[in-house]
Amino acid sequence: MELTELQDFLTNLTPISHLHYQVWDLNGQMLYPDPDQHAEDPAFTQAIRGLSATVLKENRYHHDLFAGRHFMSGYPLTNGKGPFGALIAYKVASRPQAAEASDDPCIWRQTMEMEKFLGSLAKLLQDSWEAREEVNDLAEELDQSFEDLFLYGKIASQIKTLKFSSSMLEGLINSLLINLRADAAFAIFPDKPQYNTLVAQQHLNTRYRNHMEFYQKLIDSIPAEVLTAEDKYYIVNRSSSNPTYGPLSPTEYRFLTVRIEHEEGFYGWLGLVSFNMNEIFRQGELQLLVSLAEQLSVVIANTNLYHDLELFIINMVKSLVFAIEAKDVYTRGHSERVSRFSMQMGKKLGLTGKELDALRWASILHDIGKIGIPESILNKPGSLTDEEYEVIKDHPAKGFEILKPVEQLGYSLPGILHHHERFDGKGYPSRLAGEQIPLAARIIAVADTFDAISSTRSYRSAKSYYKALAIVKEVAGSQLDPEIVTVFTQIIDETGYLLEEVSYAN
Amino acid sequence: MTTKTALIVDDEVHIRRVLEVKLKNKGMQVMMAKNGQEALDLIQENRPDVVITDINMPIMDGKTLCILTNPLKKEKTFLTIVVTARIDPQDNIWIQELQDTILLEKPFSPMEILHIIQSYRGEPN
Numbered sequence: 001m002e003l004t005e006l007q008d009f010l011t012n013l014t015p016i017s018h019l020h021y022q023v024w025d026l027n028g029q030m031l032y033p034d035p036d037q038h039a040e041d042p043a044f045t046q047a048i049r050g051l052s053a054t055v056l057k058e059n060r061y062h063h064d065l066f067a068g069r070h071f072m073s074g075y076p077l078t079n080g081k082g083p084f085g086a087l088i089a090y091k092v093a094s095r096p097q098a099a100e101a102s103d104d105p106c107i108w109r110q111t112m113e114m115e116k117f118l119g120s121l122a123k124l125l126q127d128s129w130e131a132r133e134e135v136n137d138l139a140e141e142l143d144q145s146f147e148d149l150f151l152y153g154k155i156a157s158q159i160k161t162l163k164f165s166s167s168m169l170e171g172l173i174n175s176l177l178i179n180l181r182a183d184a185a186f187a188i189f190p191d192k193p194q195y196n197t198l199v200a201q202q203h204l205n206t207r208y209r210n211h212m213e214f215y216q217k218l219i220d221s222i223p224a225e226v227l228t229a230e231d232k233y234y235i236v237n238r239s240s241s242n243p244t245y246g247p248l249s250p251t252e253y254r255f256l257t258v259r260i261e262h263e264e265g266f267y268g269w270l271g272l273v274s275f276n277m278n279e280i281f282r283q284g285e286l287q288l289l290v291s292l293a294e295q296l297s298v299v300i301a302n303t304n305l306y307h308d309l310e311l312f313i314i315n316m317v318k319s320l321v322f323a324i325e326a327k328d329v330y331t332r333g334h335s336e337r338v339s340r341f342s343m344q345m346g347k348k349l350g351l352t353g354k355e356l357d358a359l360r361w362a363s364i365l366h367d368i369g370k371i372g373i374p375e376s377i378l379n380k381p382g383s384l385t386d387e388e389y390e391v392i393k394d395h396p397a398k399g400f401e402i403l404k405p406v407e408q409l410g411y412s413l414p415g416i417l418h419h420h421e422r423f424d425g426k427g428y429p430s431r432l433a434g435e436q437i438p439l440a441a442r443i444i445a446v447a448d449t450f451d452a453i454s455s456t457r458s459y460r461s462a463k464s465y466y467k468a469l470a471i472v473k474e475v476a477g478s479q480l481d482p483e484i485v486t487v488f489t490q491i492i493d494e495t496g497y498l499l500e501e502v503s504y505a506n
Numbered sequence: 507m508t509t510k511t512a513l514i515v516d517d518e519v520h521i522r523r524v525l526e527v528k529l530k531n532k533g534m535q536v537m538m539a540k541n542g543q544e545a546l547d548l549i550q551e552n553r554p555d556v557v558i559t560d561i562n563m564p565i566m567d568g569k570t571l572c573i574l575t576n577p578l579k580k581e582k583t584f585l586t587i588v589v590t591a592r593i594d595p596q597d598n599i600w601i602q603e604l605q606d607t608i609l610l611e612k613p614f615s616p617m618e619i620l621h622i623i624q625s626y627r628g629e630p631n
Contacts, residue, residue: 139527142520143616150615178617 006125007032022088023077023125024052031085040092048072052086059083061115069093075118077126087122089114148288151179155292164303166195169296173199173270176292180285182272183253186215187260187296189268217248218255219269232290233258235281256281258289262297264304270296313408317364324370328378331367334451339363341447342440344491345484349443354411359440362415366444369399369416396420397429415440419448422479434481442481446472446488449480465492510627511535511552515545515559515568516589525558528616529623542566542574549575554584556623561590561597569597572604579605585626589614 010021010032023032028049040048047066055062055074059082063073072090076083154175169187177185177199184200198212221244226234236255239245245255257271270293272281321335342363346356370378373395377388384392400417403409418432418441425433437445454468469492476485512534514525526536537554539545543566545559557575561568572586583606590597591612601609608622 135523136527139520139523143524143528146524146613146616149613150618153613179615 019089055086075122182274184273260293262301338447358412361412369395372398414438419444511554512556513554515539517563542571558587
């Protein structure tokens with residue numbers, strides 16, 4: 001009970017009404033004024049306690065005289081459930097001598113008025129308390145809504161990141177647990193147990209080998225009819241009154257779980273467990289949990305879609321590479337090797353994320369345009385005519401044309417189109433020079449040149465890696481970007497590529 | 507531990523009430539003000555341990571309040587939590603200039619505010 005403001009009111013009322021006021025509760029405790037500061041005769045206080053008990057017991061107005069001269073009266077304070085306190089008004093007789101009740105007309109004639117007055121005052125106090133309590137209840141309700149709203153906002157921003165991951169899931173479940181005042185929150189994915197996530201306030205069940213086991217059992221025990229009916233959620237309000245759920249834990253608990261599912265299918269369960277049996281899972285919590293599960297399912301579906309797409313591209317690229325190599329017997333493994341060298345250089349040059357991805361696709365597909373070149377030219381032993389050479393020179397542009405419709409590979413096209421440009425500007429197809437040439441193309445050019453020299457071609461046999469590296473260094477600055485050649489040389493040194501080759505050659 | 511005093515400054519009654527109940531339940535003494543001017547008077551008189559204030563308010567806004575009360579922190583510092591629904595990147599800038607002052611966005615979590623107060627006072631959550 002919030003008394004401060006009302007205490008001031010009663011205190012101020014005392015000098016005008018010539019009455020003292022007290023408030024007693026059901027346990028016979030004085031709530032007002034502060035008993036420590038109250039200096040009335042203990043016997044008088046005892047008498048007032050008695051009057052208060054009668055008022056509370058009979059739930060109506062009473063009055064009496066203490067020591068035959070001090071007037072005291074009491075009125076019950078009630079709420080919807082009955083009396084919760086007694087409002088007492090008393091008057092300390094000024095005359096030292098005991099007075100006959102009838103001698104004090106001021107009091108006895110006004111008994112009726114006193115009852116009315118005290119009744120009104122009690123009503124005022126009650127209303128004020130009630131209003132105060134209602135405000136507090138509303139504030140507490142609102143407090144929870146604030147938390148819910150905050151959680152929605154937080155989740156929405158987490159969902160925006162779109163990519164599903166263990167850490168994203170853990171963050172989400174953590175905020176769920178904090179905001180919904182449960183003891184544990186978890187997500188269980190029957191088909192992808194590596195993503196199972198649990199956030200718990202404390203370790204409560206020692207019966208299980210690991211903490212997750214208990215929560216797994218909760219999910220495993222969901223009745224078959226719930227599963228077949230595809231209910232959105234399942235709730236156990238009181239484990240002790242459920243024959244399946246009761247035995248799972250020595251401590252009583254309640255449990256709420258919702259399905260994480262999407263048009264694509266069922267992914268798993270999102271759940272809450274609480275050991276606090278004084279509270280219940282509210283509708284609002286269920287709604288929040290359901291909407292969180294929906295959001296989560298969208299993220300999972302998107303992520304699956306993303307992975308599917310990525311896998312599709314990888315497979316497509318593999319089959320394209322296979323197609324080039326099937327045509328040109330000499331280039332078997334070439335694309336793979338050029339890609340490996342290029343990626344090593346790219347990482348050393350500090351490329352990250354999308355740039356590195358672009359380099360990966362560009363390097364493995366750099367010769368894709370050869371698909372459009374007749375095998376007779378590709379595999380021709382000896383030197384090519386000028387005409388034939390022109391056809392060969394067309395392969396970067398052809399590769400560009402072939403892959404242009406594949407939107408997802410768009411960012412890797414410059415690396416393919418320009419991998420035969422020369423640093424001095426004498427290359428093809430665009431005669432770009434120096435830094436005008438896209439970085440990916442300059443990297444691929446180095447790897448491509450090295451691998452072409454060091455592997456057998458239709459027109460000549462393989463040169464040793466030593467010679468190949470020497471030639472690459474020679475053309476640094478004219479054909480190739482000297483800085484990238486330096487990086488390439490470092491990689492060859494570091495990986496011991498040449499040493500391996502020496503022992504292999506001897 | 508001596509009882510700590512908090513001042514809640516917001517022109518919206520529901521915000522005041524929610525925070526009032528939240529902090530009182532944790533045993534704090536709570537004062538309330540509807541605008542910066544009322545808050546300024548209360549701060550000068552009572553020196554609360556925590557001030558939680560809105561920015562957009564009539565008579566005197568929260569920014570003015572924070573700037574006017576900042577020098578008082580030299581003597582004995584206190585925590586100011588600025589809670590705002592407005593979107594203004596400038597708010598981060600002037601708040602950084604002030605001592606022991608942090609910015610939270612609305613909708614806020616009352617529980618988070620409690621945690622911030624507790625960790626500022628070095629108490630376990």
